[in-house]
Amino acid sequence: MEQAGWILDEEQWKAWAGSLPASGCRVIAPARGPRGEAAFTKTDDADQIARGYPGKTQMSPKEFLFPRSETLFEFRLAGNTVTLVRPPRSDNKQVLIGLRPCDAAGLRRLDEVFLQDPADEAYEHRRNQTVVIVEACTEATPSCFCTAVGGSPGGTEGADLHVTRLGGSGRILLRAITQTGSELASAASASWARATEADFAEAGDQAEAVSSSIRRQPLPARTPELLEGSFEAPEWEVVASACIGCGICTYACPSCSCFDIADTGGAACGSRCRSWDSCAFGEFTKHASGHNPRPKQSARYRQRLMHKFAYFPSQHAGQLMCVGCGRCIDLCPAGIDIHQAVLALAGAARAAHRGADEGVPV
């Protein structure tokens, strides 16, 4: 299949990307956050939009489709009459620029949850307004493990447009992955040079080089089946023993989609909000009666991994609900490494199977 792509120099790239806010788009790009961390931020600054960045942001970009907290409606009571007021929705196009391939893949996992039948209208509305521009990784950080879960530093899943900064040359390969991406670029693309096979090959080699710098072992192909059978395995207590239940892994995760719904205000007026929630919290499953189906932290940690590596894949043609971004590894105050934890569980399950096959007690 012929690939649609252009080669831009830095000036052309900046002229096009930097002009997106002026064309009426709400542009979200990586910037320095309030504590110096890399963070996706709304910006009109052409330099910032075009600049690029090393590594990855501290938090994933999921909040621009699935906000940390959003108002579903406000309510007002007068006598016995209730009025519900929905928040206004923006019809402006939103461009998420500079997402890493894992970030964009994470958005596709959210789509599986929120665009099922019935679709979540607030999410769907934002999704339809959004164009995703992915920037291929030029380096891997120690926590990166996309290649262990089927991803790639040059991956295009979830991208509408895809950018590769061709090493040190100042040349940028811009590829249209979807019709939406083509349309966003269409105003300027006539003046850009068409990319050649050699340019695509160079981008491929670059992704390959970053891939091979990730020294993390791929998960076994049968990870979902192996984990499915490991629910009662004693290894869960071992891998989860350090977990303090803070939930940062779920908040930083590009694919974690759980939320809470709560009312604020009083009986006369107030609002109903949905906010990110975490299966790491003890209250997450606690019944009003006090009964808790997951009373232990190890059971809650198991739920997170089972959901991502066993339950979700079994319902989505084997696709994992983890994109290997490694943010949970970077941010876990207890030092838990999800990649190592899954390998340990899968390994233990495989050893148990093997033992069973050979008739050896395990």
Place this chain on the structure above:
Amino acid sequence: MNATAVETLVPILGSITEVREETHDVRTLRLDLADSEEAESFTWRAGQFVMVSVFGAGESALTITNPPAQKGFIEVTFRQMGTVTSALRRLSEGEPVGLRGPYGNSFPVEEWRGRDIAFVGGGIGMAAVHAPLWDVLGNREAYGEITVMAGAKTVADLVYRNEAGRLRDIPGVRVIQVVDPGGEEPGWDGEVGLIPQVFERMGLSGRDTTVVVCGPPVMLGFMLQATTRMGTPPSQVITTLENRMKCGVGYCGHCNVGEFMVCRDGPVVSGEVISQLPNEF
């Protein structure tokens, strides 16, 4: 903004049109939708639930307790337990509520035709067996012998106690009320004991009886053991899971058990399905 779309997580409006005290802490509410067109098109199947909103307090997942044949309004029975049910209890006739739903799957009442059925409810679990019971009784001649076993800690805690007389008047319906040891009163003519034990010694044909059982998780566990001993196939033991829920439509993750979202894939499950799920309910 698309003002005409009915957003999944935004309730439609209704109000309390009748309040019935079942016990000192259990109440039944009749709820009517504010919009007559919405009321007309609101249909459900026995076993489905609604998210009931008390504005300012939040939402609670409550099973619809009246049978689907009663069009135009719904009833819910709840025990005052957490934030939302406490707030719901403070509301009186005429006051507004929000409703979302109906959600979830339903009891396979059509598949039970020709079989004997035992409806067993422990405590507030009676609320979950109420709709399928009256759905089946609305088509009485299609089914065999009907047994209703209602249990509670004490006589005063028996939910729908005043329905026993009406049920007993229906041919082929047997009603047994059970209270925990120590929960009886002077003159009590019902059973004293634990539901699974009383149920097992009733002499029902395990093979010919479909058992619909709802109650606390512990009781459910013992009922599954009892029905196994009685020879009832796990596919003919039907219950509802009561996991904590927030959205009701399979997004929010709270009710997830294994590959199951209780709100979307349940809440009605057979013993067969339960045996395949991790023990997290």
